[in-house]
Amino acid sequence: MTIIRQRLPESVYDKVFVFALGLLEEKGVLRGKTLANRLR
Secondary structure: OOHHHHHOOHHHHHHHHHHHHHHHHOOOOOOOEEEEEEEE
């Protein structure tokens, strides 16, 4: 993710990261809620 972060504008990276967290949450992979709640 570091290389991707360097190549994309911060706003785009943030949207992709939140999208990926949403997919992980949907599949039940995420156990904690602290990080996901901060980004929403």
